[in-house]
Amino acid sequence: MTNQDIARKLREQAAALARGGNNLYRIRAFRQAAMAVLGLPEEVSALVTGSGPRALERVPGIGKSLAETIADLATPAQNRGEPVAA
Numbered sequence: 001m002t003n004q005d006i007a008r009k010l011r012e013q014a015a016a017l018a019r020g021g022n023n024l025y026r027i028r029a030f031r032q033a034a035m036a037v038l039g040l041p042e043e044v045s046a047l048v049t050g051s052g053p054r055a056l057e058r059v060p061g062i063g064k065s066l067a068e069t070i071a072d073l074a075t076p077a078q079n080r081g082e083p084v085a086a
Contacts, residue, residue, distance in 0.1 A: 007038045014027050
């Protein structure tokens, strides 16, 4: 999945949260993460495959929870060295 695809998914999630009346800060976090992903010089999938989801936590605007969400979107679990549910 490309960075543009990931950003689109994050914006869609932000819109769904807004429609559901969720916390404004959570909605804003998803929007900020989408912009941060678009600003990365490399693809998220390459970053996560090489350094794991924690590498995303070093990106301004992306916290631990969103880093996991983005990593899930970007790469299958087996590419991150995590066990895959059977």
